[in-house]
Amino acid sequence: MDILIGSLVAGILIGMILALVALGLTIIFGVMDVVNFAHGEFLMVGMYTGLLTAQATGMDPLLTLPVSAMVGFFLGVVCYYGFIKFLMRGPMVAQLLGTFGLMLFLRNLALLIFGSEDRALHHGLLVGKSFSMGMGVIIPATKLAAAILSVFAFLAIWLLMNRTKTGKALTATALNAQGARYMGIPTDRMNALAWGIGGASVTIAGALLVNFWSVNPFVGLLFTMIAFAIVALGGFGSVPGAFFAGIVVGMIMEFPGFWDFLTYTLNWDWMMDVPMTSFKYTGVYLAYFIIMVFRPRGLFGWKH
Amino acid sequence: METLRSAFDFSDFPRLDISIAGIIAIFLLVFPLFSSSAFAMATMIQFLMFSLYGMGWNTIGGYGGQVDLGKAQYVGIGAYTTAVLLIRWDIPFWFSMPLGICFAVVWSFIIGYPLFRLKGHYFAIATIATSLVLMDLFGVWEFVGASRGLEISPIKYHPPDFWRLIFKEDIYYYYVILCFFFIGILYVNGFRKSRLGFQLRSIKDNEDVARSLGINVHWAKIKTYAIATAFVSMVGSFHACYIKSIEPEDTMSLDISILIALMAMLGGAGSLWGPIIGAAVLIPLKSYLKEWLGAAAGLAGIDLVIYAMIIMLISALEPRGIWGIVEKRRRRKRQ
Amino acid sequence: MALLEVQHLTKNFGGLSANQDISFSVQKGELVGLIGPNGAGKTTLFNCISGLHPISSGSVVFDGKDITALKAHEIARRGLARTFQIYVASGDLNVEENVMVGCFMRTGSTTKAKDRARDILKKLNIGDLSNALVSELPVAAQKRVTMATALGSDPKLLLLDEVAAGLNPNEIEEIMINIRHIHDDLGITVMLIEHVMELVMNVSDRVMVLDYGLKIADGVPKCVAKDPNVIKAYLGERFVREHGKELA
Numbered sequence: 001m002d003i004l005i006g007s008l009v010a011g012i013l014i015g016m017i018l019a020l021v022a023l024g025l026t027i028i029f030g031v032m033d034v035v036n037f038a039h040g041e042f043l044m045v046g047m048y049t050g051l052l053t054a055q056a057t058g059m060d061p062l063l064t065l066p067v068s069a070m071v072g073f074f075l076g077v078v079c080y081y082g083f084i085k086f087l088m089r090g091p092m093v094a095q096l097l098g099t100f101g102l103m104l105f106l107r108n109l110a111l112l113i114f115g116s117e118d119r120a121l122h123h124g125l126l127v128g129k130s131f132s133m134g135m136g137v138i139i140p141a142t143k144l145a146a147a148i149l150s151v152f153a154f155l156a157i158w159l160l161m162n163r164t165k166t167g168k169a170l171t172a173t174a175l176n177a178q179g180a181r182y183m184g185i186p187t188d189r190m191n192a193l194a195w196g197i198g199g200a201s202v203t204i205a206g207a208l209l210v211n212f213w214s215v216n217p218f219v220g221l222l223f224t225m226i227a228f229a230i231v232a233l234g235g236f237g238s239v240p241g242a243f244f245a246g247i248v249v250g251m252i253m254e255f256p257g258f259w260d261f262l263t264y265t266l267n268w269d270w271m272m273d274v275p276m277t278s279f280k281y282t283g284v285y286l287a288y289f290i291i292m293v294f295r296p297r298g299l300f301g302w303k304h
Numbered sequence: 305m306e307t308l309r310s311a312f313d314f315s316d317f318p319r320l321d322i323s324i325a326g327i328i329a330i331f332l333l334v335f336p337l338f339s340s341s342a343f344a345m346a347t348m349i350q351f352l353m354f355s356l357y358g359m360g361w362n363t364i365g366g367y368g369g370q371v372d373l374g375k376a377q378y379v380g381i382g383a384y385t386t387a388v389l390l391i392r393w394d395i396p397f398w399f400s401m402p403l404g405i406c407f408a409v410v411w412s413f414i415i416g417y418p419l420f421r422l423k424g425h426y427f428a429i430a431t432i433a434t435s436l437v438l439m440d441l442f443g444v445w446e447f448v449g450a451s452r453g454l455e456i457s458p459i460k461y462h463p464p465d466f467w468r469l470i471f472k473e474d475i476y477y478y479y480v481i482l483c484f485f486f487i488g489i490l491y492v493n494g495f496r497k498s499r500l501g502f503q504l505r506s507i508k509d510n511e512d513v514a515r516s517l518g519i520n521v522h523w524a525k526i527k528t529y530a531i532a533t534a535f536v537s538m539v540g541s542f543h544a545c546y547i548k549s550i551e552p553e554d555t556m557s558l559d560i561s562i563l564i565a566l567m568a569m570l571g572g573a574g575s576l577w578g579p580i581i582g583a584a585v586l587i588p589l590k591s592y593l594k595e596w597l598g599a600a601a602g603l604a605g606i607d608l609v610i611y612a613m614i615i616m617l618i619s620a621l622e623p624r625g626i627w628g629i630v631e632k633r634r635r636r637k638r639q
Numbered sequence: 640m641a642l643l644e645v646q647h648l649t650k651n652f653g654g655l656s657a658n659q660d661i662s663f664s665v666q667k668g669e670l671v672g673l674i675g676p677n678g679a680g681k682t683t684l685f686n687c688i689s690g691l692h693p694i695s696s697g698s699v700v701f702d703g704k705d706i707t708a709l710k711a712h713e714i715a716r717r718g719l720a721r722t723f724q725i726y727v728a729s730g731d732l733n734v735e736e737n738v739m740v741g742c743f744m745r746t747g748s749t750t751k752a753k754d755r756a757r758d759i760l761k762k763l764n765i766g767d768l769s770n771a772l773v774s775e776l777p778v779a780a781q782k783r784v785t786m787a788t789a790l791g792s793d794p795k796l797l798l799l800d801e802v803a804a805g806l807n808p809n810e811i812e813e814i815m816i817n818i819r820h821i822h823d824d825l826g827i828t829v830m831l832i833e834h835v836m837e838l839v840m841n842v843s844d845r846v847m848v849l850d851y852g853l854k855i856a857d858g859v860p861k862c863v864a865k866d867p868n869v870i871k872a873y874l875g876e877r878f879v880r881e882h883g884k885e886l887a
Binding site: 035083086087090091092093094095096097098100101102103104105107108109111112217221225228229232281282285286288289292293 | 365369371418419422426430432433436437441558562566611613614615
């Protein structure tokens, strides 16, 4: 029983953080119709930023979020003005391969600078501490804090998009770029803003993630694919969709836990032999495929 | 019969192109006799392999305009079929390779049917997903060696073994893949002039118009996808016998899929020469960058950084690829 | 038996009814014009008949077979061809290749398709443009190419969608000759959407008028031109009210 609840809780927690990861992707896609393959690499940059800032200043990593946010915003805007903007003129093939090139670039640049070993956080207020929820369920404090902060970040961005003038301008561009332009909204700047906010949200997620997930230059791809699955499930372009889908995908990732629970409850020996942990990510990929084929609009999507 | 004749017919190309192609063909034929560098030979073999990968991709990705980023799974199917059949049951290459193609094509029909309901980047991402799922599956499947992969040890056999495609010297491999290369070119030449080729190009132009001309769009895409798959699987089988060591992470990774797509995109998707030009530029570049820069201590990754920058430059500046530039200039001259 | 029989065809897009309860038939060998103000639902009607849009309700029977639920390519294979008003091309195929695509519906052989394409292009007087890219041609030629492409499939019924749009009087004359050739010489039943009145009224055996998704008139050109509903549709109710006496 405790495995079941443990998995559920873990799934929800990680899901909230993943939702934040996906948020950036869905914003960029919503505004510009561009699929950013390098999204996971932005996350990786956020992770390194969080790690290094914490180590350099000795501050608790959870307090270094603003730094990561700024780095992410800056990176997003620079990528847009320096590269993506030109990519938009070409056909979709070029866009896909271009962002893929960006992914390779960032990944190997990180490899060059940081080397390939895993790095993890060892200091911090909450590292090593955990809460007990009763019923034998233990939650690492870092994960819990990260999840809570994710929700806050998510809400903040949601408010930004829906309650501020700039945010509304961004949404307008997402719905109809040409129409927005006629209303005097500068598309170029909106695109850059989308990249900035998108970049910032995923680097924040990275800084949160690095509290309990070690970083190396190669973590990007996995999270890119997870982000794609979340965005597809939630609906390309939908902010609330990303949140709920994130939680669902978080659960999928905790599936080995559910599998173990079922194994013990049903007492079927063959189930024990299935190496479910290796399939953790397969489930996510499969989910993407199935959703796209049977319900391409996702849960909340308005853009197809 | 008509298709066969059509495959050998290059007359709709300008004389200049055919002459250059002829010279390059001769060069390829005599290259090994003049070169003593093992590295150059290995690079050339890679070039030929990736040209073929690219040519296959080009049918659905270039002429068809459906960007497929999941071709690596078929490299895996081809490679593993050949490797497993050889190691376990001593079945030679020339039986296992066609069998690999069969498996690959069957799989391509199975996932192709739902896959082609998608378009654009949704399609592209879905192809990635399927390839990664297969890679994960192979990574846990004990029968094929799971994540350790498989190794073919040449000592067990008596090279040069033409049946099993086990050789000691690269030169044999070179000529085998060169044959495939020429056959591949002939096939694509025939394909682009065939009914399916025309249908695909019409689909790429405008799907609604294509439909109103009686083309079953869904089915045409699936058929072409199968053709691309056959190409890739065939070379995958060769890969197993050549490299003699395969594992999911190496053979079926996303990087391989992207590389395959890149050949055609860089060289010019939708043209016969495109993938070959792309491979001619990218493969030596990758090899030599790695040789010169990659090995340098403390600079691991710099070769790929430069490589990535080139990809970024090309996609931003000339998305139609090198051949696209050539064609643009020619059209301007005509006017 | 009519070649095309449309019964109570309705096409809704969400809350908007683009085609409402439209019924008509086209006999073999007719040349029927379809006119109406912009937004009346003419192209939508073509899209419904040719299978590009699923129909909300009603039925379409072509050459004796019910094609209501068939897909576009299946309908095309039964001999119903059409042209498109707005042609967005990626510029990959030249003129001859475009027409060949149409011909491939009837043959699997490239040589036969090429010969047939050349033949059609010659008959429409654009044989010398074979190697040009469609996107680089002037409008008049482009329209001829779309017609040639549709002819490639040897259709029984040809739907022409505003082939005279954007043409000058000379070009309109030439297109009229092409249309007559298709109808009179090739014996193909034609239905055409047009805004250019001289063309439609001159060439059609019969004219149908749509307005706001409804069919408001159907008859010989002379009668339709005098039909008060038609005049109201084009000139507006107010105008008719104010100038009613002069129009009668």
